[in-house]
Amino acid sequence: MHNISNIDLNLLKLFSVLYQTGSVSDTADVLNISQSACSHALTRLRQKLNNDLFIRIENKMEPTLFSENLAAKILPAMEILQLGLTPIEQFNPNADTTYVIAVTDYTAWCMQPLLEHIQRYHPNISIRLVSLEQRIPEEKLKSGKIDLACGFAHQAELSQSISGVTWFADNYVTVMSTQHPLADQKSISLDDFIAYQHVLIAPWNEGRGVVDKALVKHRTIRKIALTTPYVLNAPYMLNNTSWLLTLPQHYARFVKKQLALKIHQPPVAVPNYNLKFYIHKTRLQDPKIMWFKNTLHTVFDHITEE
Numbered sequence: 001m002h003n004i005s006n007i008d009l010n011l012l013k014l015f016s017v018l019y020q021t022g023s024v025s026d027t028a029d030v031l032n033i034s035q036s037a038c039s040h041a042l043t044r045l046r047q048k049l050n051n052d053l054f055i056r057i058e059n060k061m062e063p064t065l066f067s068e069n070l071a072a073k074i075l076p077a078m079e080i081l082q083l084g085l086t087p088i089e090q091f092n093p094n095a096d097t098t099y100v101i102a103v104t105d106y107t108a109w110c111m112q113p114l115l116e117h118i119q120r121y122h123p124n125i126s127i128r129l130v131s132l133e134q135r136i137p138e139e140k141l142k143s144g145k146i147d148l149a150c151g152f153a154h155q156a157e158l159s160q161s162i163s164g165v166t167w168f169a170d171n172y173v174t175v176m177s178t179q180h181p182l183a184d185q186k187s188i189s190l191d192d193f194i195a196y197q198h199v200l201i202a203p204w205n206e207g208r209g210v211v212d213k214a215l216v217k218h219r220t221i222r223k224i225a226l227t228t229p230y231v232l233n234a235p236y237m238l239n240n241t242s243w244l245l246t247l248p249q250h251y252a253r254f255v256k257k258q259l260a261l262k263i264h265q266p267p268v269a270v271p272n273y274n275l276k277f278y279i280h281k282t283r284l285q286d287p288k289i290m291w292f293k294n295t296l297h298t299v300f301d302h303i304t305e306e
Helices: 009-021 024-031 035-049 065-084 105-110 112-121 138-143 190-195 210-216 234-238 249-259 287-299
Strands: 054-057 060-063 097-103 125-131 148-153 162-170 172-177 197-201 223-228 244-248 261-264 273-280
Touching: 009 024, 009 035, 009 065, 024 035, 060 065, 097 105, 097 287, 105 148, 105 249, 112 125, 112 287, 138 148, 138 273, 162 249, 162 287, 172 234, 172 249, 197 210, 197 234, 223 234, 234 244, 234 249, 244 249, 249 261, 273 287
Parallel strands: 097 125, 097 148, 197 223, 197 244
Antiparallel strands: 054 060, 148 273, 162 273, 172 244, 172 261
């Protein structure tokens, strides 16, 4: 038995071509090498396999019985290798395709312009939204269980395995019921801010949020009356309470009138947030992912990539 680790695979490629052409000169042309180099390579393979492999008969290289048996295994293997090297087909947005995207309730809500675009121009594409159970689900992105994760970040991120595409940026505001004692004030002082209880939005069951981290710089803390993982229902919890809620301005403006809310700037510097689509770097050249990224550029004006 011959150990493949001791054989140059280029020699097996030569064997495959020579078996099919029956000519050293034609084999040299196919492999783009000289006839001399082809002959030397054949000599090396003969020595490795301890067999003549081909016998020249009437100016044609006829395979030995050993070669016939070898070819029955080598040629199909070469076809499989060639198939593996065939470029991936371009993505067809008109074919039935499903994207699995992990989201929070808020990031899904923000995706509405993208979903409307896909529904209008690519109706054969369906979107399956699943819960974003952790901020960046690296393993599921790598395995392909999900195609993308739609989350958010408050600062630039560097990762060896995850690429981020920022498609929306916004700041935070503090809201309260119009019946709140602070509702008619032009601004909220830090003392007022910490005097009242707050609603904490914690998508991944965090014990504190970006506001709490900002308060640390002022050596103070706030009182949390309610913790919820959901952005979209959090403003509905403010009715008939004196609670304060700090959340994305984009959504606060949307629900302001229907819920009779007052919007203020928080009294501490809270970092802006960036909505991001996270993609595993091993899939960046996947035509399906490339098409999605191009569509993002079509729908949203300011796209940045990490």
